Amino acid sequence: xxxxxxxxxxxxxxxxxRQIYDFYYPxxxxxxxxxxxxxxxxxxxxxxxxxxxxxxxxxxxxxxxIERHRKLxxxxxxATMLEASILRERLANASQRxxxxxxxxxxxxxxxxxxxxxxxxxxxPLTQIDLADAAGLSVVHMNRVLQNLxxxxxxxxNSRTLEVVNWERLVEIANFDSRYLTxxxxxxxxxxxxx
Amino acid sequence: xxxxxxxxxxxxxxxxxRQIYDFYYPxxxxxxxxxxxxxxxxxxxxxxxxxxxxxxxxxxxxxxxIERHRKLxxxxxxATMLEASILRERLANASQRxxxxxxxxxxxxxxxxxxxxxxxxxxxPLTQIDLADAAGLSVVHMNRVLQNLxxxxxxxxNSRTLEVVNWERLVEIANFDSRYLTxxxxxxxxxxxxx
DNA sequence: CGATCTCTTGACCCTAGTCAAAATTGGTGG
DNA sequence: CCACCAATTTTGACTAGGGTCAAGAGATCG
Numbered sequence: 001x002x003x004x005x006x007x008x009x010x011x012x013x014x015x016x017x018r019q020i021y022d023f024y025y026p027x028x029x030x031x032x033x034x035x036x037x038x039x040x041x042x043x044x045x046x047x048x049x050x051x052x053x054x055x056x057x058x059x060x061x062x063x064x065x066i067e068r069h070r071k072l073x074x075x076x077x078x079a080t081m082l083e084a085s086i087l088r089e090r091l092a093n094a095s096q097r098x099x100x101x102x103x104x105x106x107x108x109x110x111x112x113x114x115x116x117x118x119x120x121x122x123x124x125p126l127t128q129i130d131l132a133d134a135a136g137l138s139v140v141h142m143n144r145v146l147q148n149l150x151x152x153x154x155x156x157x158n159s160r161t162l163e164v165v166n167w168e169r170l171v172e173i174a175n176f177d178s179r180y181l182t183x184x185x186x187x188x189x190x191x192x193x194x195x
Numbered sequence: 196x197x198x199x200x201x202x203x204x205x206x207x208x209x210x211x212x213r214q215i216y217d218f219y220y221p222x223x224x225x226x227x228x229x230x231x232x233x234x235x236x237x238x239x240x241x242x243x244x245x246x247x248x249x250x251x252x253x254x255x256x257x258x259x260x261i262e263r264h265r266k267l268x269x270x271x272x273x274a275t276m277l278e279a280s281i282l283r284e285r286l287a288n289a290s291q292r293x294x295x296x297x298x299x300x301x302x303x304x305x306x307x308x309x310x311x312x313x314x315x316x317x318x319x320p321l322t323q324i325d326l327a328d329a330a331g332l333s334v335v336h337m338n339r340v341l342q343n344l345x346x347x348x349x350x351x352x353n354s355r356t357l358e359v360v361n362w363e364r365l366v367e368i369a370n371f372d373s374r375y376l377t378x379x380x381x382x383x384x385x386x387x388x389x390x
Numbered sequence: 391c392g393a394t395c396t397c398t399t400g401a402c403c404c405t406a407g408t409c410a411a412a413a414t415t416g417g418t419g420g
Numbered sequence: 421c422c423a424c425c426a427a428t429t430t431t432g433a434c435t436a437g438g439g440t441c442a443a444g445a446g447a448t449c450g
Contacts, residue, residue: 011287014370019287036269036276044283070265074231077272080279081231087282088239092206092214095289095331099438127396136290138439143398159397160447175209294406322428333407338429354429355415391450398445405439413430420423 002028005052006125010133011044020134022086023049023110023126027117032080035059050125085180094136097175103145104154104174106135111164112178122155122164149173197223200247201320205328206239215329217281218244218305218321222312227275230254245320280375289331292370298340299349299369301330306359307373317350317359 007024021044024030030046066073086109093105110124126134132142146162149155154170156163164170202219216239219225225241261268281304288300305319321329327337341357344350349365351358359365 011283013287013291015291017291019291021283021286033276033279036273067265070268073265073268073272077268077275078231080272080275081228084228084275084279084282087279087286088206088216091216091282091286091289092208094286096208096210096212096214129396139396140398140440141438143396144438147398324428334429335408335431336406338431339406342430393450394448396445396447399443401441403438403440405437406435407437408435409433411431413428415426415428417426418424420421 001055001057002026002030003053003055005048005050007046007048007052008130008134009044009046018133019136020130021090022083023113023134025113025117025119029076029079030054032076032083035062036080049127049130082181089180090134099135099137099141099145100148101174102135103131103137103142104149104170105176106131107155107162107164108171108174108176108178109181111167112176112181116181122167124162124164126162128162196250196252197221197225198248198250200243200245202241202243202247203325203329204239204241213328214331215325216285217278218308218329220308220312220314224271224274225249227271227278230257231275244322244325277376284375294330294332294336294340295343296369297330298326298332298337299344299365300371301326302350302357302359303366303369303371303373304376306362306365307371307376311376317362319357319359321357323357 002024004026007030008020009022009024009030010018010020012018024046034043066076089109090106093102097105107124110126111122114120114124128142128146129139131137132139135142137145146155149170150157152169152173154164154166154173156165170176197219199221202225204216204219204225205213206216207213219241229238261271284304285301288297292300302319305321306317309315309319323337323341324334326332327334330337332340341350344365345352347364347368349359349361349368351360365371
C-alpha cells in the first residue's frame with residue numbers, strides 16, 4: 001500500500017515500449033492483483049516514480065482481517081472494480097480521442113485523484129516521458145501537446161513543473177466526466193492498520 | 196450471467212463513437228459491476244451482439260451465496276481482477292501496437308476465451324463493425340486489415356463469416372501471450388445455481 | 391564541469407481516418 | 421420466385437494526425 005509519493009503500474013512490451021497502466025497515489029493499494037493472484041498470470045510491475053514510502057500488509061493479516069470483517073472483501077472487490085473502471089476510461093481515451101483531448105483527460109484524472117486524497121494545487125508530478133507512456137503517445141508529440149496547452153493558458157508556462165492553472169478549461173477540453181472515478185464509499189469507512 | 200450467444204460491454208462517447216470494452220461469452224458474468232456498485236458511476240451498458248439467453252441471479256441470492264460460501268466472494272473478486280487484466284492488455288494493445296498486430300491480438304483473445312469454454316473451431320461471430328469499435332479502428336481500416344490477414348492465409352477467404360484457419364501464424368503476428376487470460380482456477384470449482 | 395536526464399525544435403514520412411460510392415448479402419413481403 | 425430494402429463489406433482517392441530521426445538546449449547532480 002502506497003503511503004507517500006507516486007508510483008505506477010506498468011509493463012514492458014515485446015517492442016521495448018513501456019506501457020503505463022495506472023498511476024498510484026498515497027492510499028492506493030498497488031498490489032492487490034498479487035493478493036488475489038490469478039495463476040501464472042504475466043504480471044505487470046509496480047515501480048516508484050518519485051521517492052515513495054509504502055506500508056506492507058502481510059497476506060496473512062489481510063486474510064484475517066477479511067475473515068473478521070466480511071465486508072472488507074466487498075470493499076476491496078470494489079477497489080478492483082474501480083481500477084477496472086479507470087482502465088475502461090483510459091481505453092476509450094486511447095482508442096478514440098485525439099491527442100489534445102487524450103492528454104487533457106489524463107491530467108484531469110490525475111488531478112481529480114490527488115484532490116480526492118487531499119492533495120490540492122494543480123501540480124502533476126510526472127515527467128513528459130511518464131505521461132507519454134501512459135497516454136500512448138511519443139514523447140515528442142506529448143511535448144507539443146503540452147506546449148499547446150500552455151498556449152491555451154491551461155497549464156503554467158514553467159516547463160519544469162507541470163501545473164494546471166485553469167481547471168475548468170481543462171475539463172472542457174477533455175470532456176471529462178469524473179463519475180467513473182467515484183470512490184467506493186465503503187472503503188473509506190474501513191481502517192486497516194498498516195504494518 | 197450469459198448462458199448463450201455473444202454480448203458486449205460498451206459505451207457511447209460524447210463524440211458519438213461506440214467504444215466496446217469487452218466481449219462476453221457463455222459463462223461470463225456480464226453484470227458484476229452492477230452488483231458491486233460504485234455509487235453514481237457512469238455505467239457502461241451491456242448489449243447482445245447475437246441472440247442470447249441469460250440467467251438471472253438475484254442480488255439477494257448472490258448475497259446469500261456469498262454469505263454461505265465465503266470463498267465465493269474471493270472467486271468473484273478474481274473474476275473482476277481478470278476483467279481488469281483483459282482491459283490492461285487491451286489498453287496496451289490500443290495504444291502501442293499497429294493495426295495488424297492489434298486486430299490479430301483481439302482475435303486471439305476471442306478465440307482463446309471461446310476455447311476456454313469449450314467452443315472450438317476458429318469462428319469469431321462478430322461483424323467488422325463490432326471489431327472496429329473494439330479495436331478503436333475505423334471500419335474501413337478494419338476491413339483492409341482483415342483482407343491483409345486473408346492474404347496471409349490466417350483467416351478464411353469467405354468474407355461473411357470470420358474464421359481463423361491458421362492459429363499459429365495469428366499468435367505469431369499478434370505476439371500473443373495468453374497468460375493474462377488465465378482463468379481464476381477457483382471459479383471453476385464453484386457451481387452457482389442460476390435462477 | 392562533465393555527464394546525464396529531460397525538454398524542445400525541425401524536417402520528413404507513414405499509418406490510419408474520412409468521404410463517397412458501389413458491390414454483396416440477407417431478409418421480407420407480394 | 422422476384423423486387424426491394426437494410427445492413428455489411430469493399431474500393432478508391434485524398435488528408436492529417438502523430439511517429440521517427442536527429443540535433444540542440446536546459447537543468448541537475450556528483
